[in-house]
Amino acid sequence: MIVKTRHYAIFFSIIIALVLQIMPLPIQVDMYRPDWVLIVLAYWAMALPHRVNVGIAFLCGIALDILLGTALGIHSLALSVSVYVLAANYQRLRNYSVWQQAIIIGLLSALYHLVVFWLQHLLTDVYFQFAYLWPVLTSMVLWPWIFWILRKARRQLRVT
Template sequence: MNPGMVIPVPVLLSLLAAFALTIVPLPGAIATARPEWVLLVLVYWGMAFPRRVGILVAFLAGLFLDVLQHQLLGQNALALAAAMFIVLQIYPRLRVYPLWQQAVVVAFLVGLTRFLNIWIQGAIGFPPGSNLYWLPILTSALLWPVVYHILRDARRRWLLHLT
């Protein structure tokens, strides 16, 4: 295997944490606003390591998310792969945006994944119950600066250990 294609340890650990945060039981009102943790982590690592964390990693993470959430196999995989494709197209510009502009892009990406998921769910006969379905767009955008700083610090610490 090409050493350039190995997924860094912080990426794997942060994805595991994102999966855990995705399935942690929450009260009903808060559960509808749950941020898209896996997407947030993938966006950050797609910007940081675009050659290592790409569409395939997003697709595989989406498949794992489908299994965790008992959803149609491939539903989240398609949505996350589409979002990662966009991230990989714009990551040089996205890196230099201020955090508030990155949060706007993240809101768009979450909206895209939510739209793709609602489209697939509607096609198989399971539309969402209310407009609260769209609330994770807001919560994900608001939490983006926190996720960004946590993952940036983890990446810097990991790189210091390598030298």
């Protein structure tokens, strides 16, 4: 069972992240929803850059665009840019402590949200509100736990 499961561990974690990204939440909590897909892609892009790269981020972005009902390509471009920045520096980022990585994840999340905002502003004339950046804080706070959970799963399933 482990042999078959380990090949799909990355796929399952991305599916879980997509489900968490669209799961209904109370309106008071929804504005703090972390960027689950970005966090999971960031972990896998740092841990296994030969398996998860900009192409996977683009496909996840297309899936996210379809699930959220946004214009096709908005989340694709934002996730691709964020994962590209991460993948270009993954060797350096792996050597940082988890808390330093959380700050980098916060910066990547801010980049992701600013690209999404910029594209939505060009398409629909949406105006910036500070509330758009609350997920940056929650993504930073959740990074250490997601990192440890995914690392434990990767090691137990021997995903390479």
